[in-house]
């Protein structure tokens with residue numbers, strides 16, 4: 205199998221980044237990095253998908269890494285996992301014994317260890333320049349589940365039809381499941397024995413970077429990493445539903461410019477020119493327009509949300525950054541990120557934010573992550589609704605119509621020609637019951 209054939213298999217299987225924005229993996233792998241880094245940090249509190257998969261499927265993960273390293277002509281592959289993931293580390297250590305170009309790097313238990321740029325520095329000691337990708341430092345970073353999907357695509361010609369996710373929080377049976385894509389949140393909640401609180405809300409993803417979801421008919425996608433069920437008045441749910449304008453009104457009078465948000469910002473600590481305290485000050489006085497060059501630094505923010513947890517006034521600089529990115533637009537981004545990096549902060553190693561402290565701060569300590577065992581999904585859904593856009597790029601176009609029969613893995617939507625995107629495949633055998641501009645619904649027969 206040559207590299208073109210390898211990439212064609214990954215592309216045809218619809219593999220996209222399983223833990224972030226859904227970047228099409230074939231595009232990412234069309235590169236020549238020096239090192240391939242497997243991101244097993246999984247730093248969002250309560251989520252367990254990657255550490256469990258690495259333990260359960262260590263052999264396939266190592267085979268997949270070895271294949272990617274060989275196909276991309278890389279010098280080596282590194283499996284980067286937190287030291288506390290002992291089960292995963294033991295399984296991986298056994299599997300890499302005879303693989304001289306693969307190694308393991310253990311990481312500390314701080315947030316956001318899984319941020320790509322933090323990971324590259326921790327593993328290789330290299331700082332990714334402002335606004336650049338890890339490839340600028342010879343690194344390709346790939347998530348555990350994504351790499352296993354590459355394995356399925358290459359060795360089994362199996363497309364992406366399921367998603368591993370941890371459902372936890374206020375549910376009877378917290379667990380990690382392999383769920384058909386397009387399954388509703390309500391169905392997954394039922395599998396977990398329902399919420400243990402009245403009027404629950406769900407955070408899709410982790411508590412730090414996840415989104416608040418109140419519509420339980422919403423489907424699971426290729427990037428859903430977890431569902432955290434919370435009472436609607438839980439501090440995490442309240443913070444995510446806070447009104448930005450109200451937060452800014454409070455900021456104007458209560459931001460004391462202590463700069464704690466900056467002093468613990470992971471990108472600032474890497475030497476990037478990102479100062480959330482200064483952005484907050486500019487915005488409080490409505491000066492981001494005049495000072496757009498300075499405000500352009502918001503494009504260096506990865507929206508990890510740590511600044512909210514370090515802010516003594518409970519403000520949310522990351523939300524302001526998100527908003528300003530939309531307002532300022534890509535031209536300002538291009539102009540700003542030409543700025544050179546400063547040196548890595550000399551106290552950086554002392555300023556990692558410990559996960560146990562983060563869990564306390566988020567009032568999540570009562571939800572024990574150890575309870576989320578890996579389980580088989582108890583019952584298949586009767587129908588699935590697959591979104592046409594579950595990835596970065598253009599939405600896919602349906603290749604089926606209502607009434608068509610499909611089997612597990614049938615191609616049902618393809619990206620437009622020449623566009624960035626990924627195909628979508630049936631996650632259930634049955635017939636297509638509806639097709640609209642955003643989704644395809646399949647009914648089991």
Ligand code: SF4
Nearest residue numbers: 469505508509511522
């Ligand atoms: S979200 Fe806050 S802490 Fe995280 S990178 Fe952005 S400014 Fe820094």
Ligand code: SF4
Nearest residue numbers: 459460462463465515
């Ligand atoms: S930590 Fe909060 S109060 Fe302090 S400068 Fe940042 S936003 Fe303002």
